[in-house]
Amino acid sequence: MAVKRxxxxxxxxxxxxxxxxxxxxxxxxFFITLINSVKVNNEIFGKMFRMPGxxxxxxxxxAFFDARMGRYIxxxxxxxxxxxxxxxxxxSMAAYVLARTVFRFTKAIxxxxxxxxxxxxxxxxxxxxxxxxxxxxxxxxxxxTLVYVTFQLPQAIFxxxxxxxxxxxxxxxxxxxxGCAMPAILFKIILPISMPxxxxxxxxxxxxxxxxxxxxxxxxxxxxxxxxxxxxxxFTGVYTVRMGPIFASIVMAVLPMVLIxxxxxxxxxxxxxxxxxxx
Amino acid sequence: xxxRKNLFYAIILLLPAFGxxxxxxxxxxxxxxxMSFFKWKGIMNTPMxxxxxxxxxxxxxxxxxxxxxxxxxWFMAGGFLVLMPLAFGLALVITSKLRGLRFLKTAYFxxxxxxxxxxxxxxxxILQPNWGLFxxxxxxxxxxxxxxxxxxxxxTAIFSVVLVNEWIYAGFNMLIFAAxxxxxxxxxxxxxIIDGASSWQRLWRFTIPLCSESFKIFSILxxxxxxxxxxxxxxxxxxxxxxxxxxxxxxxxxxxxxxxNFGQGNAIGVIILVCGLVLTIILNKFLSRED
Numbered sequence: 001m002a003v004k005r006x007x008x009x010x011x012x013x014x015x016x017x018x019x020x021x022x023x024x025x026x027x028x029x030f031f032i033t034l035i036n037s038v039k040v041n042n043e044i045f046g047k048m049f050r051m052p053g054x055x056x057x058x059x060x061x062x063a064f065f066d067a068r069m070g071r072y073i074x075x076x077x078x079x080x081x082x083x084x085x086x087x088x089x090x091x092s093m094a095a096y097v098l099a100r101t102v103f104r105f106t107k108a109i110x111x112x113x114x115x116x117x118x119x120x121x122x123x124x125x126x127x128x129x130x131x132x133x134x135x136x137x138x139x140x141x142x143x144x145t146l147v148y149v150t151f152q153l154p155q156a157i158f159x160x161x162x163x164x165x166x167x168x169x170x171x172x173x174x175x176x177x178x179g180c181a182m183p184a185i186l187f188k189i190i191l192p193i194s195m196p197x198x199x200x201x202x203x204x205x206x207x208x209x210x211x212x213x214x215x216x217x218x219x220x221x222x223x224x225x226x227x228x229x230x231x232x233x234x235f236t237g238v239y240t241v242r243m244g245p246i247f248a249s250i251v252m253a254v255l256p257m258v259l260i261x262x263x264x265x266x267x268x269x270x271x272x273x274x275x276x277x278x279x
Numbered sequence: 280x281x282x283r284k285n286l287f288y289a290i291i292l293l294l295p296a297f298g299x300x301x302x303x304x305x306x307x308x309x310x311x312x313x314m315s316f317f318k319w320k321g322i323m324n325t326p327m328x329x330x331x332x333x334x335x336x337x338x339x340x341x342x343x344x345x346x347x348x349x350x351x352x353w354f355m356a357g358g359f360l361v362l363m364p365l366a367f368g369l370a371l372v373i374t375s376k377l378r379g380l381r382f383l384k385t386a387y388f389x390x391x392x393x394x395x396x397x398x399x400x401x402x403x404x405i406l407q408p409n410w411g412l413f414x415x416x417x418x419x420x421x422x423x424x425x426x427x428x429x430x431x432x433x434x435t436a437i438f439s440v441v442l443v444n445e446w447i448y449a450g451f452n453m454l455i456f457a458a459x460x461x462x463x464x465x466x467x468x469x470x471x472i473i474d475g476a477s478s479w480q481r482l483w484r485f486t487i488p489l490c491s492e493s494f495k496i497f498s499i500l501x502x503x504x505x506x507x508x509x510x511x512x513x514x515x516x517x518x519x520x521x522x523x524x525x526x527x528x529x530x531x532x533x534x535x536x537x538x539x540n541f542g543q544g545n546a547i548g549v550i551i552l553v554c555g556l557v558l559t560i561i562l563n564k565f566l567s568r569e570d
Contacts (some may be wrong), residue, residue, distance in 0.1 A: 207392050
């Protein structure tokens with residue numbers, strides 16, 4: 001019995017060691033980036049792990065204005081907000097039809113949407129660039145939003161269709177007898193009930209769009225319109241007399257996502273997991 | 280009458296989503312297959328010249344393309360040899376009844392929601408050869424002249440990127456395995472304990488086989504994900520040094536938007552697409568036969 005207990009405590013010790021080690025490995029790089037964002041170069045080079053001696057909070061102002069991170073973050077948030085709104089509306093409209101009607105084509109369309117999640121988006125960048133520039137949509141946020149919506153729709157539709165299928169059909173039927181048409185049932189009854197899943201899907205769309213890189217690279221050319229990811233690319237391999245503002249830029253770019261995650265981590269985890277597991 | 284009205288509404292409600300989906304996903308995919316048989320310099324109103332399979336021939340004799348496929352392989356190897364054991368190990372611990380682990384679960388997941396460009400940039404500076412954190416720590420640990428140029432040396436660059444990738448996705452994949460472990464009926468494990476199975480036996484005979492669905496999901500995500508890596512490599516190395524970390528997607532990008540060989544770019548795109556579909560089908564078949 002004593003042997004067994006000791007064995008269990010060794011296992012327990014190992015478990016705690018592994019988990020704390022990985023927690024440290026996960027958090028530490030963020031912490032390092034944070035403390036180096038207020039340090040002068042002399043305190044960074046070879047001493048990244050040290051706490052700052054002088055605190056240069058003005059690096060945040062420099063990153064925000066001179067490195068234009070404020071602008072880029074605002075751009076990304078705008079795009080993410082537009083994409084999220086459009087995806088949520090179009091997605092729930094489509095999901096309602098796919099969850100409720102029994103026309104022959106709905107099942108085929110649903111499958112087509114699900115297959116879409118597996119298609120590598122990079123295989124489409126050349127034709128998308130061609131189509132968008134053919135429509136005169138380079139440097140146009142409206143067009144970029146439509147492109148983003150397209151690539152977020154399959155995931156959102158998958159999550160929403162699953163959720164709406166779980167809602168009791170009698171609710172629809174009662175409303176139909178009362179003379180409600182399909183759109184009215186969707187917007188007045190089903191959508192309010194589906195709000196938890198609409199929120200989950202929206203948060204995921206928001207996170208993905210905020211961080212998106214490839215389409216912002218090929219469909220935006222004006223610096224004023226750059227997104228966070230596009231803006232950060234400028235720093236790759238750059239070593240300047242003041243590294244602090246670069247670290248400050250990274251911290252600011254990350255901040256909105258960390259905030260969302262802290263507020264909604266349960267939803268974020270559940271949504272991303274459900275989205276991944278469908279395959 | 281009612282049915283016809285419903286059909287009308289169904290079409291109206293589906294149309295925006297499906298229209299966009301056709302315009303910006305299905306049509307481009309078809310277009311990319313079609314354009315892969317033409318030479319085109321990417322300038323509007325210039326003719327596309329039919330080239331047969333010449334674009335594919337050029338891609339397949341390009342040593343950089345094969346190197347990029349090798350890099351895909353390294354990503355997959357990293358996925359199965361590093362990420363899978365790590366994520367599964369973390370999932371085992373996180374689902375056990377030890378206390379104080381809820382917070383950790385939230386922490387592990389964090390890197391996934393951060394923009395890949397920000398994460399990549401963070402690691403570029405941590406791995407910086409002369410003054411970066413990583414080499415500083417190695418020197419502190421007594422590796423006297425640790426000045427390894429992690430991302431600048433063609434021999435280490437791809438492995439550095441692969442390991443950063445595993446760092447990002449460990450927490451995410453942990454949740455996939457944790458979901459599988461939690462779905463195991465508790466009485467199976469309990470009866471195994473009563474039968475006197477050791478924890479090691481329980482792990483191999485019950486937990487792992489009963490999680491096969493999670494392993495299947497992991498495998499498909501890992502394999503298809505490896506084929507489409509772009510952001511992280513692009514921000515950390517731009518495919519360098521000397522093309523050592525080039526991925527099929529970065530080659531596609533530079534062929535099209537740097538060298539303006541849109542035909543070859545599309546040929547690479549089609550290859551990525553076909554490889555992804557074939558591997559997914561094979562994995563689905565192969566892994567579902569096991570259970």
